Amino acid sequence: MIPALVPLNGSPWSVLPPGAHTANLEEVASAFATNAWRRELFGGLILASSKLKEAGCTKIxxxxxxxxxxxxxxxxxxxxxxxxxxxxxxxxxxxxFSNGRAAQKSAFRGEFFLSSMTCVDVGKSFVDFFQIDRFTGQAKGIIAIQLSTDPLLFAKVQS
Structure with missing residues (x-):
């Protein structure tokens, strides 16, 4: 379940409360694919998630x-x-990761990193780096999606 966004003093937008919040792709769509552009980005996320699942990835x-x-x-x-x-x-x-991850952005409209890869700017793994608000340095949340059991991807693979 995706919790409500919370204000973070010093950040221009509300964010997820701290932690990795487990959700499926349908819940992500319901919470965040709320206008035409966000739906377009969500389409790229679905495509990328499907490709990762086919390669054996279980979680993003x-x-x-x-x-x-x-x-x-x-x-x-x-x-x-x-x-x-x-x-x-x-x-x-x-x-x-060349050219500012241009190939990824072109293919999916988003960027992907290995969760265990170190973000050299901060010396933390990407999964940890993602849980820090870039404007304030305070803790914030992310969404954990289990690809191996996601109903949206399971239906896509079965069709």
Whole structure:
């Protein structure tokens, strides 16, 4: 379940309360795909999630202004758990960080990092870095999505 967004003193938009909040993609759509642009971003998230699931990824973490109160987010940010992922099946775009991750943004309208990869700017893994508000340095929340059991992806694979 996705909790209500909360104000964070010093941040321009409301954010998720601290923690990794488990939700499925339908819940993400209901909470955040609330206008035409956000629905377009959500379509990219679905495509990327499907490709990651096909490669054996079981979990992603969703972050960025997409999961905030910002009316028109630029994109979404996500990181994925590499445990169990088949590197042969994985779309190479998920490992292409060149040109500001232009290939990822073109393919999915968002950016993906390995959850265990260190963000060199702060010296923390991306899953931990994502839980820090960039404006205030305070703790904030992210969304944890279990791809292996997500009903939306299961239906997509079965069709």
């Amino acid at each position: 973490f969703l972050d960025g202004s997409y999961v905030s109160g910002k009316p028109i987010p630029g994109d979404f940010d996500a990181c994925w758990d590499p445990a169990g992922v088949d590197p042969v099946t994985l779309d190479p775009v998920f490992l292409d």
